[in-house]
Every structure is written in structure tokens, then in C-alpha cells.
Amino acid sequence: MKKTPLAAATKRAMTRPPPPPPQDPLVVLKLDGEHARATIESLIDAMADIGRANDTRGYTCLILLRGACDVARAQAHLIASDPRDMAGAAGALHRSQLDHILRGAYLGMVASEEQLEDFLTHDEGVRTLPPTGKPQRIGPIAMATDLDKALLGANIGFKEPLGLADAVEKSWDTLCGLVHGGARIQELYQSGGAIGCNASPEAVMATLHNAVHLTCLAIPVMWRFSGQDNGAKTAAADRAIVAMRDYQAAHDKRLARLGYPVSGL
Numbered sequence: 001m002k003k004t005p006l007a008a009a010t011k012r013a014m015t016r017p018p019p020p021p022p023q024d025p026l027v028v029l030k031l032d033g034e035h036a037r038a039t040i041e042s043l044i045d046a047m048a049d050i051g052r053a054n055d056t057r058g059y060t061c062l063i064l065l066r067g068a069c070d071v072a073r074a075q076a077h078l079i080a081s082d083p084r085d086m087a088g089a090a091g092a093l094h095r096s097q098l099d100h101i102l103r104g105a106y107l108g109m110v111a112s113e114e115q116l117e118d119f120l121t122h123d124e125g126v127r128t129l130p131p132t133g134k135p136q137r138i139g140p141i142a143m144a145t146d147l148d149k150a151l152l153g154a155n156i157g158f159k160e161p162l163g164l165a166d167a168v169e170k171s172w173d174t175l176c177g178l179v180h181g182g183a184r185i186q187e188l189y190q191s192g193g194a195i196g197c198n199a200s201p202e203a204v205m206a207t208l209h210n211a212v213h214l215t216c217l218a219i220p221v222m223w224r225f226s227g228q229d230n231g232a233k234t235a236a237a238d239r240a241i242v243a244m245r246d247y248q249a250a251h252d253k254r255l256a257r258l259g260y261p262v263s264g265l
Contacts, residue, residue, distance in 0.1 A: 023257040025201040026083055032254050033080030035247055036208040040073045042243035043215050049236035050219065051228035057108060057116055058225030064104025065218040071097040072211040079204060087199035088178060088188055090207055095175035098168065101214055102143045105221050109150040110143075144168040156220040202260050209251055216244055 047069070053059045075093045078086035106126055107116055114129050126143065127135040144165035151158045177184025191198035219240055223233055252262035 025258055028254050028258055029083035029201055029204050030080055032205060032208050032251060033076050033083060035250055036212050037073055037076035037080055039212055039243050039247040040069060040076060040215050043240050044069050046236040046240035047219060047222050050222050050233050051226040053225035054227050061104045061108030062222055062225060064100045065221060068097050068100035069215050069218060071100060072215045075211045076208060079208060083204055085197050087204045088197040092178040094207055095179050097214055101217060102140055105147050106143045108221055110146045140172055141165055141169050156224055201258050205255055212247055
């Protein structure tokens with residue numbers, strides 16, 4: 001009997017292996033959380049090999065950046081352990097990570113000697129110190145705006161504006177709501193009449209992605225204050241780049257499995 005195109009297509013369809021079942025979002029989120037945690041730990045190892053600072057400014061900066069790395073690792077750990085119920089808590093920690101990074105990098109790269117001394121002496125955050133009048137705490141958007149300029153002009157690898165101020169401006173109110181128990185928590189914890197964290201898989205993936213990328217920001221800032229020779233610093237930074245790229249590629253594949261557009265580098 002002569003084969004028809006329809007018959008041939010039917011035979012191919014019957015002999016072809018069935019498509020893989022849809023991915024369970026919780027499984028994908030756990031995998032991404034575990035990979036994010038491992039990546040952040042690799043970045044921390046690289047930072048240790050880059051070396052620490054030899055002066056008060058650099059040491060103060062690096063302490064805060066290392067604290068930010070551990071907060072990022074905690075976010076990934078929470079999501080890896082329970083991506084549904086722990087997503088809100090991880091989001092709240094995201095603001096803490098931003099706080100650490102903004103203060104640490106600002107004190108290292110922007111603040112005057114007087115501002116650095118004020119920070120260490122009074123524990124009132126990073127403040128302006130006018131000749132007359134009361135010192136005023138510098139807000140996160142203002143710090144991020146100054147940091148965008150400082151990072152671009154510091155000759156530490158940034159070829160174009162980082163966009164840190166824009167990212168902070170868009171996310172800060174939401175992150176504050178997660179920390180302080182505002183309307184954002186009311187929205188996040190209502191799910192079909194039940195009470196419990198109801199973050200979308202896309203939002204959880206974004207939290208992990210941002211936690212890893214913000215951790216990377218610490219590396220060039222640490223580079224500036226390290227007394228290690230350039231060869232040792234370069235080898236450590238290259239390891240960090242490989243770990244970051246591996247995570248990014250896997251993260252994008254997981255986003256695609258869940259039907260979301262990839263984030264890219």
C-alpha cells in the first residue's frame with residue numbers, strides 16, 4: 001500500500017518519545033535556590049582569595065559587603081528549603097542585602113573621611129554633615145545614584161551605568177512593605193481565602209537572580225581595596241565569573257521551563 005504523508009506523520013508521532021511532563025514549579029524553584037546558594041558560596045570563596053583591605057575605610061566597606069553576601073546566601077537557603085512558604089521571608093531579607101551593599105560601597109567609594117568617622121562613631125547610618133544644622137541620613141536612592149557615578153568612574157570593570165538607582169527606586173517600597181508588615185504582606189499572604197505566602201514563581205526566581213547579581217557587585221569593590229597582587233586577584237575574579245555564568249545559563253533554562261522570558265546577563 002502506498003504511504004500517504006498523513007500516515008507517515010502518524011507513524012512518526014507514534015514512535016517519537018512522548019514530550020516531558022510539565023515542570024513542577026516548586027521543584028524548579030528548589031533547584032534554582034540550591035544553585036544560587038552554591039554560586040554565592042563560590043563567590044564568597046573568590047572574595048576571600050581577592051584579599052581584604054589594609055585601612056579603616058576598606059575594612060569597614062568589606063565587612064558590610066561580606067554581611068550582604070551572607071544575607072544573600074540566607075535568601076537562597078530559605079527558597080531552596082521551602083520555595084512556597086519562605087518566599088516572603090527571602091524577599092524581606094533582600095532589602096537587608098541592599099542596605100548592606102549600599103552602605104558598604106558608599107562608605108568605601110563615596111563618603112568623606114568625616115562621614116566614615118560619623119558612621120563608625122554614632123551608628124546612625126550614612127549621613128550628610130552640613131556646617132550648621134542637624135546631620136541628615138542619606139536615603140537609599142540618593143546613595144545608589146552616587147554609587148552609579150562612582151562605580152562607572154572607578155576603573156574597576158564597569159563600562160556603562162549599572163542602573164543601581166533605578167533598581168532601588170522601583171523595588172524599595174515593596175521591599176519595605178515586606179520588612180515592616182505593610183499592605184504588601186496583606187496582598188502576598190492572601191490565597192483563595194487561605195492565609196499563606198502566595199508569591200509567584202516568577203517573583204521567587206527574580207529574588208534569587210537579584211541576590212546572586214548583587215553579590216557579584218561586591219567583587220570589583222573588594223578588588224579596589226585589596227592589597228593582593230593583580231595575578232592572584234585576577235585568578236579569583238575569573239573563578240567568580242565562571243560560577244556566575246554557569247548559574248545564569250541554568251537560571252535562564254529554568255525560567256524557560258516555567259514559561260517565563262529569560263533574564264539574560
